[in-house]
Amino acid sequence: MADNGYIYAVARIRSQELHLLNAQFLESLVSSGSEEAALKMLAEKGWGSEGQNAEEILTGEEQKIWDLIGELVKDLSVFDVFRYENDYHNLKAAIKEACTAGTHPGIYMKGGTIDPSLLETAMAERSFEDIPQEMRAPAEEAMDVLLKTRDGQLCDCIIDRAALTEIRKAGKASKSDLLGLYGELVCATGDIKTAVRGSRTGKDKSFLLEALAPCSTLDVTRLAEAASDSSEALNAYIAATSYSDALDELKKSLSAFECWCDNLLIEKIRPQLHNSFGLDPLAAFILARRMEIKSVRIILTGLRNDMPGNVIRERVRETYV
């Protein structure tokens, strides 16, 4: 859509950005000392209502994002790129549920583009034609693998690869620079995580080639070769890519790398704070809200488990404002 289509929406978002949590507030949450104190501070910012527990508050905040965006944008499909992750998570859950006895309540996530019950029924009845075309082949393959080999990891890899491919494709198709960048970053960092895990667990090249999704900023064949060779070869390959800055974090842990990826995303979307036109400021706001919810979840979990402040701080993501 032309830039003119989002002028009102961007102006509303500019107002909402004033309510985003900043680094100083997150630091106060970490320093609050207890989950109760942190929840009280969040309540003062309008997060949740009385009687709600932490998870209900965070789920409510996620719902608020989509309620607002739904109010501002007539066709929410432009943001499907953010919702495919939940769809593929639900597909994975539906396949595993269909291959195991009984039902498992609470395994499905809200906020996808497809009703989880549709996936649940389709997988239970093996009616692959009832799910979107892009999902059929990976769903069929993953279910086949799970039934024949009981290899849950390979099943996950097949679905994750399909999810990354779909997210990247949707980002490219959106004609939005930011959504395109988001799709590419999610896909590339997902591939790096898979390669690192594969390297640590001694997976061979053919497994890794099955698991890695193609993207523009990485050569997946070389990544699979390096990961199946040794961790030194993998580090050497990553050092030669545009993700070389992540190497230090990767050496620490995968969660440190995930934190780096999220911070990179925030850094890339920050220029949208000064853009008054088009879809990108809205996409940046969605990402910023999701990231602050993630940070708050990390802080609350840390406080609940009496983790030291410096350990929590290491995991808290950068803020958009």
Place this chain on the structure above:
Amino acid sequence: MENLGVFFALAGAVCSALMSGIGSAIGVGKAGQAAAGVVTDDPSKFSKVLILQLLPGTQGIYGLLIAFITLTQIGVMGGSSDISFAKGLLYFAACMPMAWVGLFSAVQQANAAISSISLVNKKPDQFGKSMIFPAMVETYAILALLVSILSIFGIASLNI
């Protein structure tokens, strides 16, 4: 051929009002969308964003002014409308700066006004500075207005 002079002069006057008016309508409309977005969440900023919304509206007024002066000069609003073909073309040309600059400057001023509305939304105390950015675009609309006015009055004294 005799009447073509007044035809071209009238066409120039119409273009001036029409194109500047279109530019202003687009500009005020776009800035209005941004202003409405701000007021939805904070009605106290209404007066500030209203001023910014109105800035792209001036081109339409300038266009109307040029059209009015031209119509007066060529006798459409009374007096003699005996305009030679050459003079008619000159009037047409004289109206063009206001017509074209009015159209484009209004649209561009609206873009600057929208960004300024975002600025006021986040930092209301910076309202004064935020006015300057779209106002700079106004300079070129005023220059075009001056050229058109001087040309129209100059043509009247030409003996062609």
